[in-house]
């Protein structure tokens with residue numbers, strides 16, 4: 001069983017339990033459910049840097065990255081640095097995140113927030129909305145085309161943007177549909193955990209121009225971004241490179257300064 005299969009098996013149990021505790025109707029009564037969302041896709045189209053900075057305490061590939069920081073400080077630091085949006089990992093078991101992190105980030109910043117989660121049920125989309133997200137992630141590797149369609153249409157009806165993530169051409173070809181806003185190529189091989197932006201480059205010409213192209217994972221240099229921009233990428237999801245430092249906001253600010261100077 002690869003890591004994604006393990007995460008999804010645990011997630012199915014987690015969602016079943018959560019649904020018994022809080023109903024979908026209850027989620028719709030949460031104060032943040034009515035929050036007016038901001039489009040990440042629009043922010044990326046209008047940005048020169050295109051950075052989506054992630055809050056990531058730990059991961060299956062790196063174990064502990066940084067457990068000492070306050071999510072509100074990280075969020076404010078990223079916003080002050082001028083990133084386009086923030087990704088907040090809400091999985092607890094594998095990434096040390098939570099929905100509380102999402103709420104805390106929401107109360108600290110106005111920029112678009114991505115709920116970075118392994119979504120396998122419409123319930124989690126309502127949860128994302130109820131906890132202040134602007135964007136959800138859908139992972140093609142763990143969803144059927146019918147699920148991608150139903151989940152993305154639900155998200156759009158709630159005013160959420162949808163980032164669809166793929167790892168290969170097969171996943172990309174099965175997923176393309178108008179209810180998606182951004183197509184993300186994940187550079188991390190989930191079998192070996194190796195990262196290479198080559199896959200983003202290879203798939204770039206297969207992604208129709210109607211979607212904002214996002215390259216995800218393993219990005220640690222401004223040169224890599226310059227290179228990816230030549231392949232049409234407008235969004236760059238960066239976690240570990242900022243989170244491994246004592247001040248992720250400051251690291252993001254320096255990174256953006258370097259990028260602008262290229």
Ligand SMILES: O=C(O)c1ccccc1NCC(=O)[C@H](O)[C@H](O)COP(=O)(O)O
Nearest residue numbers: 059060061216217218219237238239240
């Ligand atoms: O990061 C992992 O080890 C990982 C393992 C299994 C599934 C997903 C995983 N990461 C989620 C992400 O997509 C990344 O956190 C995100 O793209 C940022 O990546 P990085 O800049 O390399 O931290």
